[in-house]
Amino acid sequence: MKKSNRIWWILGGVVALLVIFLVVAKSAGWIGKEKPTEVEFVKVGKTDIIETVSASGKIQPEVEVKITPDVPGEIIGLYIKEGDSVKKGQLLLKVQPENYISITQRAEAVVNQSKASAEQAKSAISQSEARLIRAQAEYDRQKKLFDDKVISKSDLEIAETNLKVAKQDVAAAKANLEASTYNIRSAEAGLKDASENLRKTSIYAPMNGIVSKLAVELGERVVGTSQMAGTEMLRIANLNNMEVRINVNENDIVRVSLGDTANIDVDSYSLTGKKFKGVVTQIANTANGTGGALAATSSATDAVTEFEVRIRILPESYSDLIDRKAKRVYPFKPGMTATVDIITEKKERVLSVPIAAVTTRDGSTEEKKDQGSSNDGQSSGEPAKPKKKDLPKEVVFVADKDSKVKLREVKTGITDTAAGTIEVLSGLKEGEEIVSGPFIAVSKKLKDGDLVSKKGAQTDKGKKK
Incomplete structure (x- = not known):
């Protein structure tokens, strides 16, 4: 019995010691201590921010004319080659003209025939007018004789009828002349x-x-009509004035304005590191692909809404590439690929932070608190009022005392995508230290008051040791 009591006393003492150890360890922070989140810090400072809209597109001449024939036939003369320089009015090629020569000659014969008919009509008028004069004289004579009771009434009626016929002949001859005139015009x-x-x-x-493109050869047959476009034979372009045509998303097009400057990176010159300058000259008012049957049948979710923007490449930005002795007069060729950064706004020495340091919070914690308090109202018999959901807020995590972070709401401005920075309009001061990464920690894991540690701090400490 005594031995059994001794065992219980021993077990009780061990349990008591364990409890005392756990209490002391927890109060000392040996166990149960919150594990800090490793983060990166950056100080808030002032920098220059350039907001840009980026897109890729093709280089094309500002003016390029497609030449198609208006008449069909075989090409019997080709006087240019692709790449040749031509002047306005210069003969480029010739289509077989024999059929058209014969048609022209036949048309000339019809004109001459119509003119001859008109001359005959004029002669007929003269003859009918002469007959009218004679018929009028005959009628006047017969009328006088009738009045003198020398001839019968039937003789007078004959003279009167001849006079009417003569007048109608004159009218008919004049009508024939008018018809001949119209025939001449038609011919x-x-x-x-x-x-x-x-x-x-x-x-x-x-x-x-x-001649930027030559699509036909000597002896080839081409199709052409005046009602529709025929065979494209060649293109003539002014390669002195080149532009980049890009498609800009509808979310970015509102920030682009005529006259905005742009930095152009042409793929063909990427290895040399050469950049070119440009200026926005044209912004489409209608989205690509809208207004047609295809747009009417396609769903709004099937395609991205984009607008065409044209950027002229400034000649002074590529003048060093022109070497007339080596015949390198045109550094750009139609169809080259280029990436354009349109500068939509620029601010100097403004408060800015890395884009990765700014995230959003929707206030779900506060909403849950409101729902908890509303349950008390329901238990007292009061009707529950619907809670308005908070809009997402832009926030950063500021370094606080005791290695903790504090969530702070900020208001941001323009974004410099190339530099990876964003303007801060309010909520921060220069010199404050904020969390800049990792992205997962900033965007999802961190909360107000969380314990953090500087990423790589232990490693650096170990190195010092």
Whole structure:
């Protein structure tokens, strides 16, 4: 019995010692201590911020003319090559004109025939007018004889009828002349049309420029009509004035304005590190692909809404690439790929922080608290009032005392995507230290009052030792 009591006393003493140890260890922080989150810190400072809108596109001439024939036929003369420099009015190529020559000659014959008919009509008028004069004289004579009771009434009626016929002959002859005049006009219009078609068999340059594309060969047949576009034969472009055509998302297009400057990175010159300057010259008022049958049948969720923006490449930014002796006059070719950064706004020496340091919180904790207090109201019989959900707020985590962080709401301005910084309008002061990473910690893990440690601090300490 005594031995059993001794065992119980021993076990009780061990338990008491364990309890005392746990209490002392917890009060000393040996166990149960919150594990700090490793984070990176950065000091709030002032920098220059450049807000940009970036997009990729193709380099194209500002002016490029596609040349198609208005008449079909075989190419019997090709007087240029791709890359040739041409002047306005220069003969470029010739389509077989034989058919159009014969049509023109036939139209000329019709004109001449119509003119001959008009001359005959004039002669007929003269003859009918002469007959009218004679019929009028005959009628006047017969009328006098009838009044003198020399001839019968039937003789007078015959003279009167001949007079009416003569007048109608004159009217008919004049109508024939008028018809002949219209026939002449119609024939001349046909001749003009035939001559125009004959003229169109010779293709001339509509402007000064470079033959940027030649799609036909000598002896090839081309199709052309005046109602629709025919075979594209060639293109003439002014390679002195080049532009980049890009598509900008609808969320960014509102920040782009005419006259904005841009930095252009052409893929062909990426290895050299050469950058070019540009200026926005045109912004589309209608989104790409809208207004047609395709847009009407496609769903709004199927495609991204984009607007075309054109940026002229400033000649002074590539003048050093021009070498006329080596015949390198045009450094850009149509179709080259380029990336454009349009500078939409620029601010100097403004308060800024890394973009990764700013995150959002939706106030769900406060909402839960409100719901808890509303339950008390329901238990007292009062109807529950719907709680308005808080809008997400932009926040940062500021370094606080005792290695803790404090959540603070901020208001931000423009963003410098290239530098990875964002403007802070309110909520922070220069020199304050805030958490800048890792991204997962800032965006999801950290909360107000969390214990943190500087990332890599132990490693540095170990190195010092």
